[in-house]
Amino acid sequence: MLESPSHGDDDGLLRLISAGNEAAFLEFYNRHQGSVYRFALQMSGKAEIAEEVTQDVFVAVTKNAKYDRTRGSVLAFLYGISRNLVLRCLEREKPYLTVLDDPDGEYAGGMADEHDLLGELTQNQRIGRLRKAVLALPPVYREVVVLCDLHEIDYAEAAVALGCAIGTIRSRLHRARALLMEKMRAGERCGV
């Protein structure tokens, strides 16, 4: 009888996936693709990289990636794979990468209240500047901001995903926020 993946925990789903259960794979994908895609998009600023990374992460899960529950949650495990793949993509595209102003709107942020046009413009400008500032951070700082501030995962999970100590996460996050604030202030001064 085909084992039903519904209500299965991640461990159970991974076991079913390794046995070739398509329904389990779909449930696992639906459960986690959003986090993986958002992480890759926010780390790279490019939708193509985010798509490629999302695809490669789930191929790795079905192919050969071994999850060890004693080392953290499945999500931390997925972030860890995603992070390595994003860094590889960024390294590969290094000569070509530029931080864009999102001309096609494919990497769009949230919209402000439509009744407050001026406020909306101001906020959108600020968000745009912040987005650029995050993307301009060195990867070691960018990844902690994305995981801890944007994805709101706790320090322990971030430490598992990034393969470092919790203290390192804490200090990098502190430094990253300081860098971001500094960049935002500099942007304000220049009226950018």
Added chain:
Amino acid sequence: MKGSEQEFLKDLRVLAEDGAGGAPAAVRERLLIEFRRRSAHRRVVARARTAGIAAIAAALLVAWVSGDARHFLTGPHVPAPVVAEATDADFYPLPEAEGLPPIENATVIRVQMPVASLQLMGLAVNEDGAADPVQADILLGQDGLARGVRLVQ
């Protein structure tokens, strides 16, 4: 910065929504195709492995029965079906043979089996040709247990 740190944190919350729609449906479709392809391939490899194990088992059975029958009919001086002239250094050692006693009288039997069976023996195999047949020599010890494998082709 005009705004306070609170504003900065609020902006981070907005930024967190980037990509909230998740990956495009095309990614899911591509992954499903890949998953189905891998599942089908896995089934072929599993079948090939089973066939390989059956082939080895059959060959071992034939070797054992014929050796035993000869021994029974004509006495103990009749040689085994194929006596090894090679040393065990020519063979890849099988992982299962690690704890077995050293070989004193070796026998080699030639079998045909799927490439995938070599994976069971700890050899690296290209999965694309996993179902292809391959000829191999199996090195048996005096106890009739396999110690190593050597590719003929």
